[in-house]
Amino acid sequence: MRILHIDDEPDIREVTALALGIDPEIELTSCPSGQAALDTLKAGLRPDAILLDVMMPGLDGPGTLEQIRAMEDHAATPVIFMTARAQAQEQARFIGLGAVGVIIKPFDPMTLAGQVRDILAGAKR
Amino acid sequence: MTDPLAPLRERFRARSAEDLVRLRALLDSEDTDELRRLAHSIAGAAGTFGFPTLSRAAAIIDDAFVAGHTPGQASFDRLEQELEAVANASPDLTPPASDA
Numbered sequence: 001m002r003i004l005h006i007d008d009e010p011d012i013r014e015v016t017a018l019a020l021g022i023d024p025e026i027e028l029t030s031c032p033s034g035q036a037a038l039d040t041l042k043a044g045l046r047p048d049a050i051l052l053d054v055m056m057p058g059l060d061g062p063g064t065l066e067q068i069r070a071m072e073d074h075a076a077t078p079v080i081f082m083t084a085r086a087q088a089q090e091q092a093r094f095i096g097l098g099a100v101g102v103i104i105k106p107f108d109p110m111t112l113a114g115q116v117r118d119i120l121a122g123a124k125r
Numbered sequence: 126m127t128d129p130l131a132p133l134r135e136r137f138r139a140r141s142a143e144d145l146v147r148l149r150a151l152l153d154s155e156d157t158d159e160l161r162r163l164a165h166s167i168a169g170a171a172g173t174f175g176f177p178t179l180s181r182a183a184a185i186i187d188d189a190f191v192a193g194h195t196p197g198q199a200s201f202d203r204l205e206q207e208l209e210a211v212a213n214a215s216p217d218l219t220p221p222a223s224d225a
Contacts, residue, residue, distance in 0.1 A: 009166060009169075009170060011133055011136065011137055011140075011170055011174070012169065012170055012173070014133055015130065015133050015173055015174070018129050018130065018133070055162065055165050055166075057162075082169075083169070084165050084166075084168040084169035084183075084184065084187055087188070087191065090191065105168070105169030105170070105172070105173060106168075106169055106170070106171065106172025106173040106174075106177070106180055107173055108173075109130060109173065
């Protein structure tokens with residue numbers, strides 16, 4: 001399973017890589033910004049899912065999602081937001097934007113891969 | 126068994142000293158946009174690296190901004206204290222016992 005992770009925080013990218021590395025079936029690509037992710041997708045990456053930070057300088061998470069959805073090849077790629085905001089209202093807004101789920105930071109590195117798989121399985125049902 | 130997160134946790138701890146300096150400068154300049162971004166970032170990262178007390182202090186500020194309020198001075202004072210505590214903690218590569 002190919003996953004694209006987008007977060008401007010280097011430490012979070014690194015801990016996410018370690019956390020998802022627990023699952024041998026996950027192949028991870030990390031990007032430090034929404035724009036870098038769009039460039040990576042335009043260059044031909046075909047992820048099975050995208051993990052997207054909400055608050056980033058420049059192009060933020062929702063803005064990045066909007067542009068991903070406008071790309072023909074990625075209009076239906078499942079996107080999971082990652083955010084420190086925990087309010088139910090905010091989570092509902094993210095789902096309304098077209099995300100299949102929300103992972104709240106802080107997350108437990110030991111269970112992150114399972115969380116991602118659970119959200120993606122739920123989205124398929 | 127070696128904890129694969131230990132080096133990242135130690136790097137986060139060391140960076141807390143920089144975040145503390147940055148927080149004080151942003152409070153002096155009353156840069157609310159960057160204060161919000163800093164609190165949001167700390168709220169997410171601190172808990173992931175094993176510092177939930179610091180994470181909660183930052184989350185209170187983040188939540189206030191999300192709700193459209195200006196966080197009170199007491200919230201920023203608490204965040205300063207928690208950043209200072211993490212920055213000055215022994216770099217023993219383990220999260221504080223009270224935070225575990």
